[in-house]
Amino acid sequence: MEFKLEDFTLGPTEEKLDRCKKDDLILIANFFDVTVPLNAKKKELKELLCIELHERGLFGKPGPTEGVELGAVAGIPAPLKNLPPQPGPSAEELQLTLRIKEVELKKQQLEVEAMHLRVRALEIERGASVSASPPTPRSAPQSPSPQPALMCTTLAKECMVSLLQCNLVGKAQEAKFSGPYVVERKLSETDYVVLTPDRKKKSRVCHINMLKEYVGRERSGLSPAVSPIVNHRNPKRASCEEVAKIIVNRYPQTFADFTEKGERLGCGHYSLPRSIKSRVEHVNQDNTTHRLRQTKRTRNEEDCSPNSNATPPKIVRCLVDSYGCINWQPVELPERETPASLEEKKHIMLRIFNSEGPGAVERPDVDDIMCLTYISQRQLINSCPSLSVAEIQEQWPFLFTLKGLSNHFYKLTGIYISERLGQALITKGRRIINYFSSQKLKWNLGIRTLIQQIESEGVLTNNKVGTAAILLMMKYYKEDKDSLFVLAGETSTRMSLEAESNLPSTPRLIMLGQSSMTATCWMVSAEGRVIVELDKENTFADAMSAFFGSFYVLNLEYQESVCATLELIQRFVVRINPEEGTKCTSKVGTSRKTGTTVKRKVVHINPHVTTFLQRLTEFEWRTSN
Template sequence: MVRIIVSEMMQICKNPTKRNTTEIAERMVSRYPKSLKDVIDGDVIGLGYHSLVKQLQARIENVKRQYTPKITKRKAESDNDTDEIPAEQKASVQDTYGCVNWEPKFLPLSETVESQLKRKEDMKKMFKDKNYTAEDVKELIKSTYYTQRKDINKDTSILKLCQEWPFLFHKTGMAEHFQQLTGINLMEAFFTNLDKKRERILNFLKTVFAQKENQVLESLLKLANEKGRSSGCTEMILLLLAFFGEKEEHMFHYVEKTSLAEEVEMEDVPATPCLVVCGSSCFTADCFMLSVDQKIVNDDITAFSCAICLMFGSYYCFNIHYPVGLRSTLEFLQRCFFSINPERGTKVELSKRRKIFAVNPRVLTLIADLADHEWT
């Protein structure tokens, strides 16, 4: 189909642009959504036609290649999308990616600056005395959200935020902040999508892709040896890393099973959100720690799935960009498990050498392969 469409296009125009292919892909998907739309378990990815655009463009490039002179003088590349935008503005665009309430303009009607400070001190005391309920924390986080965002958006250090807003780094507090920031229920979205999609993704990675890709096959053998108790979530995350060719050490740092937070050698831990695993394997670990900016901010997480949610939530709550070494895994989790699905932009660290895509091409490839796997 792609070959036929491109052949017809190039009879009319020898050099179709991305705008041309995008318009055609959009029309095709709107006409045949059940066959062509980028969907995984009912969730539309991006605008729904990015993978078709990618296929059309790839075919056009292949057809044009035979007409391209083998020796051409390279022109200096200019990145018009980024060069004309100041660094501060670029960072702001990335920080607000996927957010619906990044910086509220006004305090709640019932609040004053003084009442916000009092609530903050109350929370610090509650956290220190360990005397609180989940509902109390949710209400206080919600009512002080305005002040939290002000502190975060003026680049307050993670250590200072940890001292001033300790609940932000724990399950209930981060989940409520994330809900206010993105409109998504952090834990509920993840566990709902995990129940719905995990088995199909695992089945595909273990059968179809493991036969083609040595790295995934090696990871499967390693997982079989390490597996202490069954955990579909753990297995899925590790296989996704292998599928995208991204290294575990960018997401996990392993320490001795009995290690305390103050004993972790932080210079070896990534600066981006990372899980410190107390043990030699994510399967057998009884405790995980959350590290942000090479600071342990939560040293008592007992469930791997909860640890993944806190790690992912940290990228949004604290305006942190995805590292290049985890860009595909994190975007796949973002779109397919946390239901954050912007049509444009990126959360990945920007680079002049790398093109910016509305949806990561490798994520689109996995989604297309999963869709094909449904029919086999």
Template sequence: MYIKHLVTVGKHFTYGQLNRTISQFTYLGSDANNKPCEVKTNAEKLGGHAAQNWCLLRLFPILVGDRIKNPLDDEVWQLCLKLREIVDLICAPKIHTNQIAYLKILIEEYIQLRTATFPEKTLKPKHHYLVHYPELILQFGPLIRLWTLRFESKHSYFKQCARKLHNFKNLCSTLAERHQLLQAYLHAGNLFPPTLQMGQPIMDSIEKAIRTVLPQLDEAKLETLVNELVKVGVEGPDDLQFIQEDDIKHLLTPIQCRKIIHSLKGGEIMSVASSSTCPVSSISHISAWVNSFEVPWNKVRLTLRRAVDAGERPAPDDRRHLIKVTVDAMREHSLNPTRREYKNEEGELIGCGYFSIINQLKTRVEYLNRGNTLSRLRKHKRTQRDDEDGDDDQPAVTSCARIDSYGCVRWQPEDYPDGETSASLEEKKLEMMDIFSREGLKGTDRGRVKDLMAITYAKQREYINAKPSPSILDVGKEWPFLFSQKFLLSHFTTLTNVELYTRLNEDLDKKGKRLLDFFSSQITKWRKEVRAVLKEAIKKDREGSDGLAALLVMLAHFKEQEESLFLIADETTTPADAETQLSLPITPRIIMLGETILTAKKWMLSIEGRVVIPPGAHMADFTTALAALFACYYVFNLEYQVEASTTLEFVQRFLVRINPDSNKCTAKEQMSKTTGRVVKRKTSYMNPHVISFIRDFTEFYLQTG
């Protein structure tokens, strides 16, 4: 009622502005799980449950307070503030007796003001109950400890059981039994102790001891031998002296068996095992069979070979058979090959389908190893201390590259340009800062600035890559010209060797049109949210480019909100207005200036709650805006925000065509797209949703021509 009056009578804001503010507001803590629902036009009641409406009431002054024209004279606005204060006092976990007296006066004033402001709206019984709350607080303490919401939460378990059981005969007995079983489970703890497994260092010491006697023994046979020794009761190196030839003769040749028994009797193998502190690295053995491994084409089906020879895609059944045959051949060398052993030296390219095959191979290996725990044990990870204590001839383990260098070719140049030193580059930086202080972004047109930005690239990377990472505000102070579209994209090109704007300009609308055709030709296949966005995107009189429309469809397809990449503001909004009114998030956003995203004619770019690129001629088309948004992730070492990570990775791999074999979003938690709660995020080698969509899209166009 109050919101309707503020919108229709007071004209302080519109329903669209309110809903946009609600959706774009950054909620923290428990509020993130109870975001307010959208307020429907001219609705008499709010939607959502009690916790959501409570959240809306608490944050209402923050959401729309700056839009109220005369807050002190507006009686409806004062009613909202009084109601909010009353709810805060009633729901307070602790309250002073002085506050109880104040609460009583506040309730009386609220009811009188409501009656005077809305005489046609009669009071309800709950308003009468409200008058008695101060007395109840004096008798029983804070009322939040007595409220029924806790019981509603408990009751939700029984409602879920009733819905899922689909059995309404003697429902009370069924629910009581299920509840008792739940309580028994919660109080039982661990019903079964964890399975006892042999420690990896002991396994490695046994393996090394055998390797000293039989250095030429195949890796697979060695692993099988160790597993067999464990089965017969070997629990450590000391137990090897009790091994008999009959225990291992079915695994080794007679000569190999005699060598091991002879070494055991002489004590040689025992001394090696007892002195072992670090297992022998198996990298050399792995690389030996990997480099010489060949797919057993003689065992695959004839139909698959014909399809490969003809350059056609094999049938699914033939592809599955190929995976089985290949894994069987690989397991002759290693029972549990790792992902590193699946890859060739060229790495993984989405267009070639390597990633899909690797996933299928690994899934097959894990399926075959499902009942064999020992074959899944990993080798002992070498540490720096191991390398210092170990032999010099053992191969060193290559350390992983920094995750921030994701997809970059000139992450941090080791040397400065010829004739330059750190001091000389610092002087050039100060010269650019002086030019910017006098001319602002107009200085980007000067050839001197272009030369200085190119020469100081190594210095720029040195500053951006520093630990701890500088804030965007600090980067803007030190390197102000980086926040111009011209030099931002130039820096990206040097960093990744990709002409970003050229590539997007060539592919965005062309591939966007193909994406829209792909979705529209199968419109009944998609969820209603995708169909709703697609309906607007394929209108003949639609404004905006095909690339922008396709990007909105992809956001809906990946179940990501438009607000995760775009914010909407009035066309007259200035950067200062955006920073004060839009609640800009920390992660990058394109601020669309217009009524809708598709009809917007101007853009701004924000990072860390600040507008870093204002609207202007350099942002005249969406391609430039998307290029600036995407470039900032690489130039400033930013991870993709979780809420838009799938769409951004799709842009990266499908449009920009940067295909590293890793993921640029490493967040451990995310907001569930179904429940709205914060949940643990699954980390994957590459985003499976992106891979599967590109595969389906490619197959569709191969079939349809």
């Protein structure tokens, strides 16, 4: 006779319990919330149920009638006679509860069957002809050779790697999967022997519900540059850069290099590769095998000499000339203009300059003509072979004034350099001074001495703030200030400087005064001659605008001896951040430690610049809290 849970709950008796099967007993236990072990035998289940139901007073009592509350059937004591009747669950609600219990149990049985089917399918894929062979009886001796149970990443051909669910600490309900472990052999359709070498019990028999397939990470999609960092204990820097690029592209707001204005610093992944490489070296610090590098190639002194790096004059322009520019070489002529009309305007400008001098640059018509003839100016500057600065100044004299350079720089890069430098040298200059003066004991003697000189000046004017900030950065980068500044007397003139002072060929900012901090007038020189003279009304920011703008307007490269400071001004102060290229392509430089000539690696961004910007940001974040 088929067992019905509803009939038993409405009239539970020991006779009905004796006729139940093991599955029926489990159903009854679930309904009455009786905790029983799943691996217990039928006799044990029956005894547990009898004891529990007797304690609840359900055996030996008639089933529910019209005057009996249905709640008593479920083990709830019936209400006392002298109390008013309490409303209990209706028969329809009780049947619905029974149905929910049956559906939940059926769901658990289907999940177990689905697990068995997946195991069978995986066994067939591995070539295990389980379906063709009869099931092995439990009492039969097991074969010593292991049989695979799941198809997954394996450590051996005949062994399966799986995760084991076990409770190490806490309650059984808090069990978590651990592993992976190797399945040694299969005992039955549901039981397997799992090797657990890292546990006290080296092997254990586990039910299939406690096992889960272990899936290893897919590495087939990695690029060739990323694979070495996964498979090698000491990957090269190129591999670290490839990984950093992937991380920055996926999480730019967290790992990319940004300026304080929210602009990406170059390509945005310069500091992260250094962090990854530092971590790799830290992990390998006690492992000399993985820290071995290739032997350094011996090189002769001629390899590092300046003459060996000498290159013939340019016959074509290269990327360094247009570095950071947005309108380096315009193609279209201005509206209603022809080459002949532009040439005529150039001659007009020459006549005005010869008659009125550099002061005529303030005339509105001169400003308009300089804007119209921008294409002619760029064609002359960008011509190959390149002309000297003197030849360019001879044809376009108004270009070598502060206003002419600033307007040309705006057309070239889209930046008003006088305004940006004027504001940034004050605000960011004070931040740099505060960064160094707040950590005096951290710096070397040269920086500490310079900080004392700056503090002895008292209240710093705007001119002194900018000068002090640049001098501190040059000390920080161990660069000689003579590579950027030339100090001359207050009464020096253009002709006396060109005649008496041996001006270098690379650009210099000439400071007229007793010291760099007290200078009140400035000039800019290049190729051994003064190219820009500034008035006494101009500020240090104006002088830096003319000096820094000349590198871009005249297609000049940063000198190697001061390239770090110039790149910091470019990226931090002026905020020109191209993703590729550099303004210093010299392959030979002077070592800051030994002073000898060494080979120099050309990179898109100077690592010393990014390191300083990162340290400055961290310092301001720490001190602001």
